[in-house]
Amino acid sequence: MDEYVGLPRDHPESYHYYMFENFFKHINIDPKNVHILDGNAPDLVAECNKFEEKIKEAGGVELFIGGIGPDGHIAFNEPGSSLVSRTRVKTLAQDTLEANARFFDNDMSKVPRQALTVGVGTVMDAKEVMILITGAHKAFALYKAIEEGVNHMWTVSAFQQHPNTLMLCDEDATLELRVKTVKYFKCLMDVHMKLIDGM
Amino acid sequence: MSASRENVLVQFTNCRLVRNHQLVKDDLWIRNGRIINPEPVFFDEKNLAHKRFDCNNAIIAAGYIDLQINGGFGVDFSYDTDTVEEGINKVACGLIKTGVTSFCPTIVTSPMETYHKVLPRIPETTNGAGVLGVHLEGPFINIKKKGAHPEECIKSLENGFQGLMDVYGSLKNVKIITLAPELESSENVIKQLTEQGITVAVGHSMASLKHGEAAVQNGATLITHLFNAMSSFHHRDPGLVGLLASDDIPKGQTVYFGIISDGVHTHPTALRIAHRTHPQGLCLVTDAISALGLEEGIHHIGQFKLEVKDSMAFVAGTNTLCGSIAPLDECVRIFRKATNCSTVYAIEAATLHPAKCLKIEKSKGTLDFDSDADFIMLDDDLNVLSTWIDGKCVYCNNEVTKKTFSCNDSVQN
Numbered sequence: 120m121d122e123y124v125g126l127p128r129d130h131p132e133s134y135h136y137y138m139f140e141n142f143f144k145h146i147n148i149d150p151k152n153v154h155i156l157d158g159n160a161p162d163l164v165a166e167c168n169k170f171e172e173k174i175k176e177a178g179g180v181e182l183f184i185g186g187i188g189p190d191g192h193i194a195f196n197e198p199g200s201s202l203v204s205r206t207r208v209k210t211l212a213q214d215t216l217e218a219n220a221r222f223f224d225n226d227m228s229k230v231p232r233q234a235l236t237v238g239v240g241t242v243m244d245a246k247e248v249m250i251l252i253t254g255a256h257k258a259f260a261l262y263k264a265i266e267e268g269v270n271h272m273w274t275v276s277a278f279q280q281h282p283n284t285l286m287l288c289d290e291d292a293t294l295e296l297r298v299k300t301v302k303y304f305k306c307l308m309d310v311h312m313k314l315i316d317g318m
Numbered sequence: 319m320s321a322s323r324e325n326v327l328v329q330f331t332n333c334r335l336v337r338n339h340q341l342v343k344d345d346l347w348i349r350n351g352r353i354i355n356p357e358p359v360f361f362d363e364k365n366l367a368h369k370r371f372d373c374n375n376a377i378i379a380a381g382y383i384d385l386q387i388n389g390g391f392g393v394d395f396s397y398d399t400d401t402v403e404e405g406i407n408k409v410a411c412g413l414i415k416t417g418v419t420s421f422c423p424t425i426v427t428s429p430m431e432t433y434h435k436v437l438p439r440i441p442e443t444t445n446g447a448g449v450l451g452v453h454l455e456g457p458f459i460n461i462k463k464k465g466a467h468p469e470e471c472i473k474s475l476e477n478g479f480q481g482l483m484d485v486y487g488s489l490k491n492v493k494i495i496t497l498a499p500e501l502e503s504s505e506n507v508i509k510q511l512t513e514q515g516i517t518v519a520v521g522h523s524m525a526s527l528k529h530g531e532a533a534v535q536n537g538a539t540l541i542t543h544l545f546n547a548m549s550s551f552h553h554r555d556p557g558l559v560g561l562l563a564s565d566d567i568p569k570g571q572t573v574y575f576g577i578i579s580d581g582v583h584t585h586p587t588a589l590r591i592a593h594r595t596h597p598q599g600l601c602l603v604t605d606a607i608s609a610l611g612l613e614e615g616i617h618h619i620g621q622f623k624l625e626v627k628d629s630m631a632f633v634a635g636t637n638t639l640c641g642s643i644a645p646l647d648e649c650v651r652i653f654r655k656a657t658n659c660s661t662v663y664a665i666e667a668a669t670l671h672p673a674k675c676l677k678i679e680k681s682k683g684t685l686d687f688d689s690d691a692d693f694i695m696l697d698d699d700l701n702v703l704s705t706w707i708d709g710k711c712v713y714c715n716n717e718v719t720k721k722t723f724s725c726n727d728s729v730q731n
Binding site: 155 | 357359361363365
């Protein structure tokens with residue numbers, strides 16, 4: 120869904136590297152079916168537009184899997200991003216730079232300032248969206264995402280208007296939610312289990 | 319490189335690699351005789367492997383490197399001067415089942431004629447393990463520490479570097495020279511040899527630690543079979559053994575040392591002392607003689623009659639040992655058991671360390687990307703399951719996997 124601008128592809132913090140080391144090399148995916156934004160493309164805007172084209176050519180995204188930042192961003196759609204945005208070059212927020220510093224020897228000068236990212240609109244076009252949210256440090260963002268209104272300062276809240284979104288959380292991530300909300304969704308589990316029993 | 323294997327991408331999967339001083343569960347990718355980085359292949363070429371081999375959780379390590387081996391399988395490099403190419407090929411083919419993919423044929427102290435006859439005929443390529451260059455052990459050694467070398471051929475360095483060149487004739491196929499650093503004029507000789515890219519080793523010597531340190535400062539980087547044929551360690555003059563803990567080694571330089579862990583030539587406690595004192599420098603060598611690989615019984619080799627009994631070689635009819643015959647893979651197993659070191663360390667002592675000693679670690683001794691695809695597969699007991707040279711399987715211990723790997727077994731019987 121995203122990649123840093125200007126980071127060498129084999130840098131341990133590049134998403135190409137991350138995806139290859141942790142996923143692609145362990146499965147038998149055909150490399151021709153892998154598309155990751157190239158943060159070193161000579162024309163970044165063209166690269167983003169091409170990416171949107173590739174999604175169309177593939178027939179659209181079936182399933183989008185992502186996480187959220189503590190500031191509620193999805194991919195690199197930082198607070199303030201348009202909720203109808205498409206794949207584009209994005210300048211990273213100070214919070215994000217600080218959060219990333221630990222992966223770059225805590226040297227702010229080494230942290231990439233920009234990234235290529237799918238837009239909120241791009242993800243909204245996916246048939247199904249699955250967001251994974253774990254840990255207490257994401258709890259406030261989750262609260263803003265589902266118990267407050269749709270707001271471009273917490274871009275993941277846009278999925279309130281998506282027909283098919285699943286948010287997978289652990290207990291800690293629910294710490295800022297109303298007890299009533301958490302109980303409601305937990306009870307759904309019983310219903311779900313009864314429905315799939317005997318399948 | 320034959321057209322049939324041009325650019326064939328091979329992936330070894332379900333294996334553990336010796337990489338970055340650890341055993342990592344990862345795949346090995348090779349192409350055109352080199353180990354390659356799969357990431358650009360994935361993202362740039364968008365290719366899948368042409369061939370995939372399931373290694374059944376074997377350990378994959380770089381092929382073993384033997385820095386000191388006098389012969390084997392009935393061949394003696396110093397005496398079989400009329401059949402140099404055949405002899406080296408015979409040993410090269412025999413060594414691959416012991417996991418050795420590169421070696422330094424060693425010539426002991428010999429008459430000048432031997433060097434002039436043999437050195438120019440060292441083959442560049444073999445049908446088995448590769449020749450890294452010759453190890454000339456002598457004749458510039460200390461007569462008091464000659465070991466089994468012929469006394470009448472021992473020479474001094476009084477004629478300096480030119481004298482040395484007169485004796486050897488040419489250094490073209492030479493990789494290592496062992497000499498005694500206490501000999502007069504050795505400093506300059508060591509300097510010049512080092513400048514020419516020869517690895518200078520100290521051994522067969524009674525040098526004090528001071529002489530040893532001077533030799534290292536002039537470029538010497540290897541100690542030949544530590545403990546054997548040198549002054550014993552003494553607490554007021556540690557001798558060459560003291561180089562393992564000397565504080566007078568130039569910064570950034572490592573002193574390497576060969577050690578024979580055949581269970582006979584070095585006491586296990588001595589192995590442990592050497593290992594604990596200077597683990598980065600330890601290189602396992604066989605220093606094997608012509609009887610390596612021969613079955614039990616009496617053998618006539620050249621002018622010698624020796625007997626192989628209980629995996630040891632004796633002068634026939636006596637209990638006098640006449641040299642080592644433990645293959646390098648056996649030395650690795652014995653070493654690991656004696657020192658209780660990690661599997662990775664035991665393997666590195668026969669791969670990475672010798673490669674670094676010869677400054678060839680960019681292409682040999684590791685599974686790093688772009689290095690030569692010379693590697694072996696081992697089980698957890700460090701038995702050799704298969705040997706691969708230039709990306710092709712040349713030995714396999716199992717008929718089933720032999721077919722799977724399309725092993726072109728060049729081990730001659």
